Amino acid sequence: MKHRKVLITGGAGFVGSHLAEHLMENGRQITILDDLSTGCYDNVAHLEGRDGVSLLIDTMFNEPLIEDLIRSHDVIFHLASAVGVKLIIDEPVKTIRTIVGGTEIVLRYCSRFRKRVLITSTSEVYGKGTAIPFREDDDVVTGATSKHRWAYACSKALDEFLALAHWRETRLPVAVVRMFNTVGPRQTGKYGMVVPRFVQAAMHNQPLTIYGDGRQSRCFGHVADVAEALVAIMETSECYGQVINVGNDQEISITDLAKRVISIVGGHSKLAYVPYDQVYGDGFEDMLRRVPCIDRLQKLTGYKMQRDLDTVIQDVHRYFVGRESD
Secondary structure (H helix, E strand, C coil): CCCCEEEEECCCCHHHHHHHHHHHHCCCEEEEEECCCCCCHHHHCCCCCCCCEEEEECCCCCHHHHHHHHHHCCEEEECCCCCCHHHHHHCHHHHHHHHHHHHHHHHHHHHHHCCEEEEEEEHHHHECCCCCCECCCCCCECCCCCCHHHHHHHHHHHHHHHHHHHHHHHCCCEEEEEECCEECCCCCCCCCCHHHHHHHHHHCCCCEEEECCCCCEEECEEHHHHHHHHHHHHCCHHHCCCEEEECCCCEEEHHHHHHHHHHHHCCCCCEEEECHHHHHCCCCCCCCECCECCHHHHHHHCCCCCCCHHHHHHHHHHHHHHHHHC
16 A cells, blocks of 8 residues: 555454554554444554554544544545444444444545545445345345334445545545455454354354344355455555445355354354344344355456455454463
8 A cells, every 4th residue: 555644443343453454564554543332452452552553542423533633644444333233223323323424524524635535334235135146336225214224234325325425526535345244353243243153152062043044145254355355445546436345255054154163163063043033123134145246346456355264264263262262
């Protein structure tokens, strides 16, 4: 990356911490901003005090601070967001305010100071779309506004509209990334993430709890690949004004994922199926398949995901083994 000073909002989160490591290892000066509402200090404790690394514990809504930070940095990666379906169901007001309000502030000051910015969106934006694989220009179909599950998708979609509006009106150098399921070390099951939940259960010979019937399928990308892809996007001016899928395109059902975890971790865990409404309440809606088309990422940047699902599971397992041995 040509520009040396990088700001990462939400930098103490799972993805943000890996992005910070990747940038630091490549000689960038980084500032991590996080309010630790869903991020975790332990994710970045090993970076604090390192040359070229600053850690600030504060909110995205401290506008004087945000203004100063954006003015003094070259590139902004905006990762701060509400995280996880469970949190979104339980705290819809916080979800909407955090996502839409925070992104509006970042884009406003990036526009004022003409800074390069990456806005992270989500595969949730595709909603109940059935055209597989999902392509960035596909129509999107979400559920009724009475279903709180869709607050996240619609809030992120509004982020995308706002980012692209800045691009169209003033050619603000902004790229939007729709991230698909991202997994790796430091991710926990606290907000419902399936791979760390399965790995921890298998390590202790506990049942692997599957929500729904397990036929729903997902694609799981390694967080190290995702961090590298985000940097590649910001290094490529052709990505500005674009929406770009980032993720692995190798599809697996949740039942088969659970079996794969057991085979890699070992043990004698069984599979347990729990109806969605017992976890998320009545009327919860989920997507049967979620598979990205990653042609645009590869065409614009040349980047290809390097790590397969077995590597993802092995790295998550190794991480939890290390934590339990500390």
